Amino acid sequence: MLDSGVDRVPVSRPGFFSRLATTLARLVVPVVALCLVLGVAFLLRDMPMQEARHLSVIDPRLDTGDWLTWGLVVLPAVFFVLNLTSRRYGAALTLTATFISWLLIGGAVGWAVHEGIVANFATEIAPYPEAAALVGALATAQLVNVLTFDWMRGIPWWKAPFLAALIGGVAFSAAFNMRPTALWDDGMVARLIVESGLYFSWALLQLLPTGMMRRTIRPLPGFGGA
Structure with a gap:
């Protein structure tokens, strides 16, 4: 038994500002x-992936034309970043990072429009309905990705990142391509098939x-994973 006369040293916990700085x-x-x-995806948005046009040999309806850029x-790659962040820090911080990144991007676009760097948003970036649909679909897919990773994390180690990236990507494709203004036809079905394969x-x-970074990016205490 411990000697009741021995004083115990109280364990000090990090203060608010210390925790804030760490976060x-x-x-x-x-x-x-x-x-x-x-940013890179935006810069490459008008560069068609010519290498994918051979898919039309399999089925003419799979011709990607100019839409697969x-x-x-x-x-x-967004989902890859989210997976690594979720693995290390958990869902809460990953969702916070996602929210802040959207705030920064929105602020940068707003500043560019205000300063005249972007003269016409609809022609130089995207029509407003399409831009709103893209942001909404991607934000939804990011949420799905993070929640899926948090739900599936554990052993085997590959299950969470694989399913989170796959389900997040399919969620984005479905949400964006099935927006109210989209035209539903055979071409849309082919597009969904190609994007699902992507x-x-x-x-x-x-x-x-x-897998190569597993030993470097380890989950912090309290987060399961292998």
Whole structure:
């Protein structure tokens, strides 16, 4: 038994400002990475992926034409960033990073329009309904991705990142392509098939760097994972 006469040293807990500083420091890399991926995807939005046109050999309806751009191909990297952040810090901080990245992007676009750098939003960026649909679909997909990862995290290690990236990508494709202003025809069905294949491929390929970084990016105490 412990000697009742021995004084116990109270354990000091980090104060509010200390916890705030730690959280802000943890947010820097995910926020920068998310903004970078979205920025690159935006810059490549008008560059068609010519290599995918051979899909029309399989079925003429799978002809990607000009709609499959390198911007769309790069976009699923968002889910890779979210997966690594969720693995390390959990869902709450990952969702916070997502929210802050959207605030920064929205602020940057608003500033560019106000300063005249972007003279006409509808022609230089996207028509307002399409832009709203894109942001809404991607934000929804990010939420689905983070919640799926948090739900599936554990053993085996690959299950959470694979399913989170796949389900998040399919959610984005469905939400954006099934918007009220979209035209539903055979071409839309083919587009959904091609995009589903794209997100499945991304979900598989991102397991390689994720597996290589498992020992470097370990879950913090309190978050399960292998």
